[in-house]
Amino acid sequence: MTVRGLAWQLVKARKLAFIGAFIAVLCGSAVVAACGMLMESGIRSGVPTERYAAAAVVVGGEQSIKPEGVNVMDAQQVGTLPTVSRDLVGRIEAVPGVGKVVGETTFAARAVTGGGLVEVLGHDWDSAVLTPYELRDGRQPGSADEVVVDASLAQRAGIAVGGRLDVMTTSTPVGYDVVGIAAPAGKDGLAKQTGLYFTAEQATRLAGTEGRFHAIGVLADGDAADLADRVEEALKDDHVIVAAGQDRGTVEFASVGQSRVMLMAISGSFGGIALLVAGFVVAGTLTLAMDQRRREIALLRAIAATPRQIAKLIGSEVVLVAGVAAALGAGAGVFVGQGLREAFVEIGVMPADFALSVGPIPLLVAFLTGLGVARLSASIAARKPSRIPPTEALGEASVERRDVGWVRTLIGLVFLAGSVAMATVPLYLHTEIALGMAGLSALLAVIGVALLGPRAVAPIMWLVTAPLSKLGVTGYLAAANNRANLRRLASALTPLMLSIAFAVVNFFSQTVATAAAVQESEQVMKTDYAVTAPGGVSPEVAQAARRIDGVAAAGSMVRTQVTVLTEEVGETAGGGRQLRAHRMPALGLNQVGDNVDLGVTSGSLDDLRGNTVAVSENQAGSQEVALGGDLKLYLDDGQQATLKVVAVYERDLAYGGYVLPADLARAHSTTRLDSSTLVKLEPGADHAAVRAELTRLGERYPGLTTMGQGELGPAERGDRYVQFWVNLVAVGVILGYIAIAVANTLVLSTAQRRREFALLRLVGGTRRQVVRMMRAEAGTLVGIAVVVGTLIAALPLVLLSVGFMGTPVPSGPIGVYLGIIGFAALLGFLALGVPTRLALRARPVDAIGMRE
Incomplete structure (x- = not known):
């Protein structure tokens, strides 16, 4: 055979x-x-694309940031879709097979209706052909004060041709005459957006993109099978993306990339x-x-x-x-x-x-x-x-073999040493990397304990079984079994410890980071009031707030993202250090006064104007830049900027490691609006009167909401919602797999003991005594797993909490921890108890003759 x-x-x-x-x-x-x-x-x-459904090819700005020397996998996506030069239109028109080339100007706006503000996108009427939008009533806009409204918005707002519609962009609402109602063929509007159409000149003025288009649509003249390839060849040196088919949605929606x-x-x-x-x-x-x-x-x-x-x-x-x-x-x-x-x-x-x-x-x-x-x-x-x-x-x-080879022992000790080293990272690095190191630390510790096997379990087992052996016959048998089968016990302990340690570290590391961000945001945000609005706040609101009696300072805060380059340890093929691109949160601030306290250690935030930047101590160290030095980074739309460092600060956990002038951050954003206006009052000012005046600004700028310090929500306090739930989903799947592995291992190890159970019964043990013995073994197994798993998780969590919050007690609900160990205990008892009872169904005489 x-x-x-x-x-x-x-x-x-x-x-x-x-x-x-x-x-x-x-x-x-x-x-x-x-x-x-x-x-x-x-x-x-x-x-799927919506706005460009009729275009065979769409040309948009390059959406990934990949500087020279950065690996392709490290390229970062822009947050604000970049524009393209209008000069490309003539070159595209010269490509064979091109029927018509249409440049599109797009900008964020809000329509003021009886039901409140409606988020819309403004366009030039010339680009309506790319969907295509067709007039149902009226005519196309012919002057700067005219607009065409899509049919879905007209129905919701009760607007008809000849009516009037107020539209907000970056200032107070402006009234436009509705001269037309338009819609795509067969429907009233698009599923994911609402459109307003202006003259080309007015759209360009409102968008602030003189000489540039948001995108260029290409209508084919005949067969468009390889038109995208020809257009791409014609524009190969222009740093643009040429999209066809489903990829057209990438140019249309920033969220896709x-x-x-x-x-x-x-x-x-x-x-x-x-x-x-x-x-x-x-x-x-x-x-x-x-x-x-x-x-x-x-x-x-x-x-x-x-x-x-x-x-x-x-x-x-x-x-x-x-x-x-x-x-x-x-x-x-x-x-x-x-x-x-x-x-x-x-x-x-x-x-x-x-x-x-x-x-x-x-x-x-x-x-x-x-x-x-x-x-x-x-x-x-x-x-x-x-x-x-x-x-x-x-x-x-x-x-059973009791020895563990010296090679395996050495590798296990190396894993434990690596675990301790990674657990210390949060003490000197307060970033997302530190969170990852905490989880990896627990995983390495479990692997190290598993590799040591009986060498790690034996001391614990002798300590536990000493009192257990004195608890009658079943306790004595359970203790003897555990001492004699350390390898089997170690194999069963490993996945159970892994499930506890992995779950505890990954959940509580996120709660610690979230609590640290909230704690730091309370230290940073000293404002008395924050004025917000759906979609953003006009920069003019800060100017108006400064004119209110009792206001000491009112400034803009703009949430944004930047991409920075760092040199990582490790040599490249060319002999240089490896460059990595990182996309990080940043703030835009201006005239904030005492509204914000970032813990500035050198320089001043008052110098934030023009091409300048404030950098946290962590980021200044990683990029080897100091006060007065130049820092190169990429703004939210992918444009590179060289900025002079005018301040260095400590507190970067809640709001990020970079602060830009608000004007600079705003100019490279989609909406060109502030995220909020921060207002600090003079000592002794009448809070109620000031708040009433701030609220009254909503009459000029519809949609404004004024919140006090105690009312600031997650968006103002460095919200980590998405990242928290992403980690929980990922951890949940891994834990599901580990739980299956735990049950798998315990059931397998117990089911193989049929002959052992039969022998115990043949020498006088009762079925009840065997079950109680296995319960004692299960209690020992679960107890050790809970204690060791908790200790493995405790080291990285304590050091994470010390590094991020200054306290050794990790933040988070104790009920979640109790739920984790309760689930692990239930899993352990069931995985040992069920196969034990099944194995005891057979008669001892029959079971003793079964094969191993």
Whole structure:
């Protein structure tokens, strides 16, 4: 019989031994396939275009920031869609196959209706042909004070031709005569946007984009099959993107590109952790299975099987089982990926119509990865059993091995040392990297404890079993079993500890970071009142607020993003240090006075004007820039700027590591509005009177809301909502996999003890005593897992809390911690109790004769 034939026979004969590996590989492959589909979706998918439905090709500004020397995977997405030069129109018109070229000017606006403010997009009427919009009533605009309204807005607001519509952009509302009602063919409007159409000159003035278009639409003259390629060739040196088909939505919606980048980042990091956990779980499951087959392997060695033959046999068995499991897991990954997509849509990571790309490559990669991880794990698990000396084989097979090799011990100690090193990162680095290091620290600690195996468990077990052995017959038996089977106990403890440590660290690291951001924002935000509005606040509001009696300072705050370059450790192929691009939150401020206290250590925020910037101490150190130096960065629309550092500050957790002049931040944003106006009162000022005056500004600038210091919401306090829920979704999937692994390992280890239970009953033990013994074992197992898992999580969380908040007590609801350990305990008791009761159903005389 061939090795593969023998492997197939053994698999059929020992189904139980391979069920654990089968489930571990199946679930691991499903998670990897889901991450792969999310990554492919980030590369290939998008949303259908609306405004450019009639255009065969759309030309827009380059949306990714990829400076020279930065890896393609590190390119960052812009937050504000860039514009393109009007000079491109003539060059595109010269491309063969082009029928008509239409430049589009787009800007954010708000229509003032009887029902309140309505978010709209303003366009020039010439670009209506790109949808196309057609007039249902009236005519096109002919002067600066005329507008065409889309039919959906006209119906909602009760507007008709000849009526009047007030429109806000960056100032007070301006009245326009409604001269036309337009709509796409067959419907009243577009699903995701409402449009107003002005003359080309007025649209350009309102958008503030003289000499530039938001995008250029190309209508084809005949067959448009390869028109995009020809246009792209004509514009290859102009740093633009040429989109056709579904990619046209990328030029239309800024959220598409941002979702792509977010998906790729999430799936990359999430997939890496999932792969690491999957390999760890599969290796542990196979190692447990091999330990339980030592007598069988010893018999093969005794009849002259070579170590190579044993290893090949085990590898063939695993490939047979893992091949089926990986194939099924890759298919199941489609459903996991769809579930993740729905979760990410719900928390706002991606638009609802962003399609999930289900291609063969992620499924193939998941299959090969699952098979590869299983095969590698089999090689590791089979290494020691396959080398048992034939003369000692049968003797060793009946007794559990107690030793752990020095190589494995050394690797385990290295993992523990790495865990401690990563846990200390938050003490000197207060960024998202520190949060990631906290989670990775716990994972490395669990792996280190697992590698040490009996060496780590033995001292704890002797400490625990000493009092346990004095609790009657069942306690004595449980203690003796645990002491005699340390390897089995270590294999069962590992996934249980991992589930507790991983869940506690990943949840509470986010609550600590959120609490630290709120705490710091309270220290930073000294304003008495914040004036906000849906869509943004006109810069004129700050000017008007400064004229109110009792106001000491009123300034603009603009939330934005910047992309900066840092040099990372590690040599590139050319011998230089690797450049990395990072997109980070930033603020735009002006004339804030005492409204904001960022903890400035040098320079002054009063010098923020023109091309200047204030930098946090953390970012100044990472970029090697000091007060008075020049800093190169990329603004929210991707334009590069060289700014002079005029201040350095301490508090960067809540609002980011960069502060720009508000005018600069605003000019490179989509709306060109402030996020809020901050108002600080003079000592002794009448708060009620000032608030009433601020509220009265809403008569000139509709939609304004005035909030006191105690009313500031998450948006004003550095909201981490999306990131928090993204992490929870990712952690939830990983924990689901770990929970399956826990049940898998415990059920497998318990089910293999049928003969042991039968022997206990034959020598006088009752069924009730065996069940109580297993409960005692389960209590010991769960108790150790809770204590060790909590201690593993405690080190990174305490250091994270000390670094971020100055207190060793992590912030977060204690009920969540109790829920985590309660779930782990319930899982442990069920996974041990259910197979025990099933194993005790057989008569002891029959069970004692069963194969191992």
